[in-house]
Amino acid sequence: MERTIFNEDHQAFREVVRDFLDSEVVPNMDKWEDLGMVPMDVYRRTADIGINGLQIPEEYGGGGMDSFLFNMIAFEEIGYAATSLGGLQVHLNTVLPYFLDYCNEEQRQRWFPGFADGSLLASIAMTEPGTGSDLAGMATTAVRDGDDFILNGSKTFITGGTNAQLVIVVARTSTDSDDRRHGLTLLVVEDGMAGFTRGRKLEKLGLRSSDTAELSFVDVRVPAANVLGEVGKAFSMLGHNLSQERLSIAITAQATATAAHKLAIDYVNERKVFGKPVSHFQNTKFVLADCATNLAAGQAMIDQAVVALDAGKLSPADAAKVKLFVTEAQGRIIDQCLQMHGGYGYMREYPISRLYADARVSRIFGGTSEVMKVVIAKSLGL
Structure with a gap:
């Protein structure tokens, strides 16, 4: 059946993505499957053709697109080519919206240019060993200490966890006996922060070129300036x-x-x-x-x-x-x-x-x- 939701700009973008996949991704899939991840330099090349910055505002180097149709086209073509680009889908379609919705201006200036040019990749760390879908039951904690939060806990099944330079970590900052969902906060942990370590890269049945990792946080000092949105309101933010x-x-x-x-x-x-x-x-x-x-x-x-x-x-x-x-x-x-x-x-x-x-x-x-x-x-x- 004819699809009527696309215009000429969409079709032109589709051709660009398709050509990129044919020349730079399809020939390398077997190598990336064996490696267990897509190399970071590939994300700079996807940024060069505009994929990474689609929804980043123009003032930070992005395309400023309000529509999801361009994202859709990119990942349709990746699927049609029987390929994968690792954690890029999670970064763009799952994680980036939290930055777009909840970053303040200072955070936007810090991170958005890197998202647009492909030098920054982000993931989100929710799942913990033993908790599965029960976010309200998570054990990872973040305790306020002056201008910082002290983060402790572990996460698993984190897509993009090996490559990501920024990880949104969901942690409990307070406890409410009447409402288990209250008191969760989103903290952005940056690569290189003391006490943040990446464990083994998990061996999966499929999606082998997508890096999936265990992450550990031991007394990680996260600046309060790295809180996304409101402290204690992460549960409702995650549902958004x-x-x-x-x-x-x-x-x-x-x-x-x-x-x-x-x-x-x-x-x-x-x-x-x-x-x-x-x-x-x-x-x-x-x-x-x-x-x-x-x-x-x-x-x-x-x-x-x-x-x-x-x-x-x-x-x-x-x-x-x-x-x-x-x-x-x-x-x-x-x-x-x-x-x-x-x-x-x-x-x-x-x-x-x-x-x-x-x-x-x-x-x-x-x-x-x-x-x-x-x-x-x-x-x-x-």
């Missing part, structure tokens, strides 16, 4: 960007499922079994037709959701519906497309195997499918 975060996950899921579908079509047209192409078998046609239908439905949901996001009208429940449907469909589609490849689909030399491994986490991070159902059910009054 959930809709965009979940939509961005759905966008990548949709794009990678689309890539898998194309890979399968190309493969079944070339591969012969019993003297004829696999594409000639009725089962092949039915499976790929079913995938195409699910892709069309997911794309329609995403496009409508992005328009709503730009208008400030994307509700948490609607974002949850999109993430639930698209990521569940992604899992089914990529599994079916790998099956079309037969034994070759299980070999790492074929991109479909990487897409298969990468897809599994889509139904977990940003809120599991089960959490999405809870959000949707609440919106129904259940």
Whole structure:
């Protein structure tokens, strides 16, 4: 179906991103998978073509875009190419909005130029060993000491945690026995602060070129000038960007499922079994037709959701519906497309195997499918 949400500027940007991926990312994916991360110099090159600074105000060197459509285009193309750019998606679509919404002017002058030129990458540290989605139960603490906070605790599953020069750490600065959600604060920890260490780079099933780390904070002295927003109000602040975060996950899921579908079509047209192409078998046609239908439905949901996001009208429940449907469909589609490849689909030399491994986490991070159902059910009054 024709997509009507893009104009000529969007299409021109898409071509620039596509050319960059073809020349600088696709040839290096295997190397970055083995390395376990995307080198930092790559993010300077993505900044050169405008990706990093899309939503950074122009006075700090960015593009000043209010629309999410350009972000969407960048990560669609990354998915269509069956590639990954490590922690860049989390930096741009999940972490950067907190800086945009809550930085004061002094903080903007300190950090925004680096975001725009690719010299600064940020991540966010919420999850702790043993707490999972229970943010209110976190054990990391930050105690006020004059003009600083003394930070102690540990975090895990931190996407971009190895490369990031800035880490937004969610810590408990006070306790309210009547409200577990009160008393959480966002502190920006900078690379090189004494007591801040990065643990082992976690070995994952998929997304192997995305650096995921354990972080430790032992008596880290964080200046009060590095507090984002209001002290003690982090819980409500964290909920502010959930809709965009979940939509961005759905966008990548949709794009990678689309890539898998194309890979399968190309493969079944070339591969012969019993003297004829696999594409000639009725089962092949039915499976790929079913995938195409699910892709069309997911794309329609995403496009409508992005328009709503730009208008400030994307509700948490609607974002949850999109993430639930698209990521569940992604899992089914990529599994079916790998099956079309037969034994070759299980070999790492074929991109479909990487897409298969990468897809599994889509139904977990940003809120599991089960959490999405809870959000949707609440919106129904259940």
